[in-house]
Amino acid sequence: MSLPRPSRPRAIINRKALVLGLNARAEAVLDGSREGTRKARADLLDTLKAALADGREEIRRRFLEDNCGGAEVCAANTHLMDQIIRVLHDYTVAHLFPKLTRTTGERLCVLALGGYGRGEMLPFSDIDLMFVLPYKATPYTEQVVETILYVLWDLGLKVGHSTRSVDECIRQARADMTIRTSLLEARFLFGERALFQDLSARLYTRVIAGSGPQFVEAKLSERDQRHERLGDSRYVLEPNVKEGKGGLRDLHTLFWIARYLYSVSDVNDLIGMGVLTPAVARKFTRARAFLWTVRAHLHYLSGRAEERLTFDVQPRIAERMNYTDRPSARGVERFMKHYFLVARDVGNLTRILLSVLEDSQKRRPMLSVPGFIMRRRDLNGFILDGQRLAVPQPDHFVRDPLAMLRVFLVAHEQGLDIHPDTLRLVTDHLSRIKPLRDDPDANALFMALLTHRKEPEGILRMMSEAGVFGRFIPDFERVTAQMQYDMYHVYTTDEHTIRAIGILHRIESGALAEQLPVATQIIHTVTSRRALYVAVLLHDIAKGRGGDHSELGAQVAQELCPRLGLDDEETETVSWLVLHHLAMSRVALKRDVDDAKTIQDFAGLVQSPERLKLLTVLTCADIMAVGPGIWNNWKAGLLRDLYRRTEEFLVGSLSAVPQDRRVRGRRDALREALADLPASWVESYLGRGYPGYWLSFDTESQERHARLIHAAEADNPADEEVVTLDTRMDTGRGVTEVLVYAPDHPGLFSKIAGGIALAGASILDARIFTMTNSMALDTFTVQAAEGGVFDAPGRLERLKATVIDAVRGTIDLRAELARKSPTLPARAQAFHVPPRVIVHHEASKTHTVVEVNGRDRPGFLFAVTDALTGLNLQIASARVNTYGERVVDVFYVKDVFGMKVSHPGKLRDLKRALTRAVGLQALESQKGAAVARDAGRARAKAERADGSDQAAE
Incomplete structure (x- = not known):
């Protein structure tokens, strides 16, 4: 296999000069003594180490300063390594183990395998070598191989190696597909070329010949398994450039298949053989060069063989690749969009090449279908080719452009795959789709696909990757491969949208009944099914346009829906849903649904039970499609509560019973439940709660509260401070409830929040009640920091002890939280989250609602609530939400007199104090982490010193 040489190769490494210098010095020191040999080895290592460093620096300079591409970097690094190993080998056999005459068994051939064999050497790539022998190893060949490997390791290189005879290579290649693949791309470096020629000839005649279909099946199976392991999407926002879907490994797979079947050494060789067109070969080369360049930047920036394109x-x-910011998109978003479009090109290349290979090799198709499908003949103008849907003639789409949409519908309904040749023809004729946009029949076909009763996600994704989706809906093309640069969203906008449509179908089919019981029930009662599917399609359609994507998306809906065949009522419904598609999650996650004003305002927004149902289902599909781990039972419970209370308000079924009668009813029910406790204590306890407490919890919860308080007071003399804590796991919602009963005083909420954070839990919700006896009964809903129920016995005990110590003031929460706070991972440091404080005046009639935004980290809630305490504000409830790197805390507060904060001056002070607190908390956390890190290093140094002293003794 011949490789392209880099420009000005001698500026990278001058092998001739190296050899002359080494030979001269070797003659001077090699006198047959052990010391002379040691000096020669040392000189060899020092010389090669300097040559390697100089060569790498020259390559790095060319890449970063001269803007050479990744292809040049690969060629230069491969050339550098070839010369280093060649000098090392020649010096070893000429000076360290000279032998005038070698027997047949002492012949040796050195081959490059893997990326090194292909010539894809990047700055920190591994080196894979194979030492090929005619028979088993001899003492001489063992010495030579061992010396070469030890020097390479001493140079700091990561070397994979094997030593095999030609017979062993052939035997193992037959048994192991990985070894067969590595031998397929083996490249001769130096040594006995006849051994390499013998190996190659026997490999093709005894292993490869006649096994093409088996190899292709194995390689495609490996690819599918790799894709599944890495998320099975080429649109994840932190893709793996090498192994991910649409990455370099997919191109390697195509190259391996082509080389196996056609014995070519380069993709361009397939042009002359009629396998690929020049245009397709250029696309392959451009995609590979782009990915090489990105991977080279990754290596240089990280200083190691990093393959993941992290935030x-x-x-x-x-910035290095000159993607600048524009009004419509940041430079990083433009770069990533280019990356995802290249990944899509790689998918198209795979389809094209496999189609050609299948025709030429007559390989059994990958996909099989039942026999009864084979017998069908009603294929709407299409034919079956190898059990796949195909066009009868190459000019079919020229004569019938509408067939470019119909082929997807027929394939979907018949359960057939579309022949790769047909997909290629679709891509070749995309220009014919534009006139179809205003064709009622074409729009009816598209709506039939979008709203199909059979799972539409797969066929819509195929339409998108073929380019049909975006060409037919130009607004969708604008969000294709568009990323959102944050740690919350996992997929590009187009992939998120297609996944949301798939989730909507699964809700409708009942597949998600366990996770979404309410949505599964109500979706079958809506009258605007088409409007719901179109709303999911369009809910993010206007992202990246420089304005509020909800408002802009609503305008898109007004224009697009009539084209798709929706009537005026459906169009208005879709536009409203797109405009307000974030409203329900905002209210559920940021507002107190026990506050009547919250329900009243939300009901005023949705106005009808039909819109409430539609918005509920849309919200569930949207959140679930964001990414793995985003949806949880806690969010499901909040949305379910908001839906039910709003539904009650809209249909007029809210209780008309006066508040005092409802409070009296709750007290009577609790009195009955506590019949086994002393009556005097029960009556005293029933007088402690204010109306808000009696109306906020059900009788079962109130009974638990009462029994906890009774037990705590019975165990403590009257002159001792009562501080008690209880936990209860709610596996249905995936949360743990922490109940704290303690004397009320300013800063109590902040201390509890700090203690919970210090114990490693994350607070989701908090409800604060002060009883008439000046005791606080606070309920916190928490999860483990990694998500899920906080239920490990040891952690629960630590939480209880830490919170009680925090309430009693026996620990310094600020210092402990600062020390606990870890240094943010590099990917999180990439995002700047400025502190932001918003006051929502109209959200509640009785409280001031304050929203605080900032970077998520342990102790954030403590810092904010500590600042609120310093402002003499009472916290009634809190909601905590995390969106990737950003945290949003919402508090319902009153002043010391129990009134809303409304004075402009006080509101300015409130915003200023909270903004400062969030900013200082971030700085203190960084300082605390640095102090902890320095202390850890000091401890480790002291321990090493102690160990040395003990060893000396």
């Missing part, structure tokens, strides 16, 4: 390196690579 922290994306903007730096975008």
Whole structure:
């Protein structure tokens, strides 16, 4: 296999000069003594180490300063390594183990395998070598191989190696597909070329010949398994450039298949053989060169063989590759969009090449279908080719452009795959789709696909990757491959949208009944099914346009829906849903649904039970499609509560019983439940709660509260402070409830919040009640920091002890939280989250609602609530939400007199104090982490010193 040489190769490494210098010095020191040999080895290592460092620096300079591409970097690094190993080998056999005459068994051939064999050497790539022998190893060949490997390791290189005879290579290649693949791309470096020629000839005649279909099946199966392991999407926002879907490994797979079947050494060789067109070969080369360049930047930025394009390196690579900010998109978003479009091109290349290979090799199709499908003949103008849907003639789409949409519908309904040749023809004729946009029949076909009773996600994704979806709906093309640069969203906008449509179908089919019981029930009662599917399609359609995507998306809906065949009522419904598609999640996650004003305002927004149902289902599908782990039972419970209370308000079924009668009813029910406790204590306890408490919890919860308080007071003398804590796991919602009963005093909420954070839990919700005896009964809903129920016995005990110590003031929460706070991972540091404080005046009649935004980290809630305490504000409830790197805390507060905060001056002070507190908390956390890190290093140093002293003794 011949490789392209880099420009000005001698500026990278001058092998001739190296050899001359080494030979001269070797003659001077090699006198047959052990010391002379040691000096020669040392000189060899020092010389190669300097040559390697100089060569790498020259390659790095060319890449970063001269803007050479990734292809040049690969060629230069491969050339550098070839010369280093060649010098090492020649010096070893000429000076360290000289032998005038070698026997047949002492012949040796050195091959490059893997990426090194292909010539894809990047700055920190591994080196894979194979030492090929005619028979088993001899003492001489063992010495030579061992010396070469030890020097390479001493140079700091990561070397994979094997030593095999030709017979062993053939035997193992037959048994192991991985070894067969590595031998397929083996490249001769030096040594006995006849051994390499013998190996190659026997490999093709005894292993490869006649096994093409088996190899292709194995490689495609490996690819599918790899995709599944890495998320099975080429649109994840932190893609793996090498192994991910649409990455370099997919191109490697195509190259391996082509080389296996056609014995070519380069993709361009397939042009002359009629396998690929020049245009397709150019697309392959451009995609590979782009991915090489990105991977080279990754290596240089990380200083290691990093393959994942994480958030922290994306903007730096975008800047280095000259992607600048524009009004419509940041430079990093433009770079990542280019990346995802290249990944899509790789998918198209795979389809094209496999189609050609299948025709030429007559390989059994990958996909099989039942026999009764084979017998069908009503294929709407299409034919079956190898059990797949195909066009009868190459000019079919020229004569019938509408067939470019119909082919997807027929394939979907018949359960058939579309032949790759047909998909290629679709892509070749995309220009014919534009006139179809105003064709009623074409729009009816599209709506039939979108709203199909059979799972539409797969066929819509195929339409998108073929380019049909975006060409037919230009607004969708604008969000294709568009990323959102944050740690919350996992997929590009187009992938998120298609996944949301798939989730909507699964809700409708009942597949998600366990996670979404309410949505599964109500979706079958809506009258605007088509409007719901179109709303999911369009809910993010206007992202990246520089304005509020909900408002802009509503305008798109007004224009697009009539084209799709929706009537005026459906169009208005879709536009309203797109405009307000975030409203329900905002209210559920940021507002107190026990506050009547919250329900009243939300009901005023939705106005009808039909819109409430539609918005509920849309909200569930939208959140679930964001990414793995985003949806949980806690969010499901909040949305379910908001839906039910709003539904009650809209249909007029809210209780008309006066508040005092409802409070009296709750007290009577609790009195009955506590019949086994002393009557005097029960009557005293029933007088402690204010109306808000009696109306906020059910009788079962109130009974638990009462029994906890009774037990705590019975165990404590009257002159001792009562502080008690109880936990209860709610596996249905995936949360743990923490109940704290303690004397009420300013800062109590902040201390509890700090203690919970210090114990490693995350607060989701908090309800604060002060009893008439000046005791606080606070309920916190928490999860483990990694998500899920906080239920490990040891952690629960630690939480209880830490919170009680915090309430009693026996620990310094600020210092402990600062020490606990870890240094943010590099990917999180890439995002700047400025502190932001918003006051929602109209959200509640009785409280001031304050929203605080900032970077998520342990102790955030403590810092904010500590600042609120310093402002003499009472916290009635709190909601905590995390969106990737950003946290949003919402508090319902009153002043010391129990009134809303409304004075402009006080509101300015409130915003200023909270903004300062969030900013200082971030700085203190960074300082605390640095102090903890320095202390840890000091301890480790002291321990090493102690160990040395003990060893000396």
